[in-house]
Amino acid sequence: MRILGIDPGYAILGYGIVEKKGNRFEVIDYGSVTTDAKERMPDRLKHLYYSLMEIIDEYNPDAAAVEELFFNTNTKTAIKVGQARGVAILACANSGIEIEEYTPLQIKQALTGYGRADKKQVQLMVKTILNLKEVPKPDDTADALAAAICHGHSAYGRRMMNQLMKGGIR
Template sequence: MGTVKRIMGIDPGLAHTGFGVIDFCAGKIKLVSYGVIETSAQDSHEIRLLSIYNRLEAVVKEFAPDEAELETLYFSRNSSSALAVAEAKGVATLCLAKLGIPVFMYTPNQIKNTVTGSASSDKDVVGRYVQILLNLNEVPHPDHAADALAGAITHAHNYSHL
């Protein structure tokens, strides 16, 4: 039996930051945990970012990943939401760096292609494939958690080729 590598995927967002943790060993992946960190629009912007940091730090300390995956940013038509995602990603990156967790980044198309075999798959298809690959009874919800797990799976797949 080989060494177990614990991988955390993070799908950053200001309102919802998804996380997924898997174990990878000898080409096999196993679910450890997943969830979503939510912040309230009623809170100030800086308090929401601080909340993401604090709660993500607690999750990282609880599950002690060896490595983490973050999706690269892509620009959409809504620049204000893209900026909020970028800030949440910065907070996640800072948290991981502070805790000494190496971060690897993949594009949305790399993640979709690795998990489903098609870079044009939508969120529902990605979620169903995550369910299949992790042998789960249901699709992980919400989709932010499924996206984070898809990122962790992508890193495990790429790790096996390193």
């Protein structure tokens, strides 16, 4: 299964593509899409959308894992990040990709076994699981890869649960 992980942001949107084969993960690509703070918000969102569409077209992922918004005290920033999340979800939906959303706590739990792990612990696990020489930078990129790994860990269990709910497994 090829998974696109997305850490949404309007200034920096992190992305990571991983392939899950059995119990192993292989990194395919990762990086970030940045927007110019001097541009109008609609133009920034348009840039994010078209950049994600190019990434999706190039790598043809089977699923997308999008980090849910962690609400901070700055409402204006939260709304802008929410708009970037919407653009990311729209790009995936328009491409016919299965989309799952994960909270930061769920991602930390999936990677470290502890939902309150700090950023350094998560980054170290991304590096270790993907057998990378160093932690991906910027942080948004490591977070996107973490979301993809989280989805890879939980997708099998979710499929089994869905089959059970439909009466397919006895």
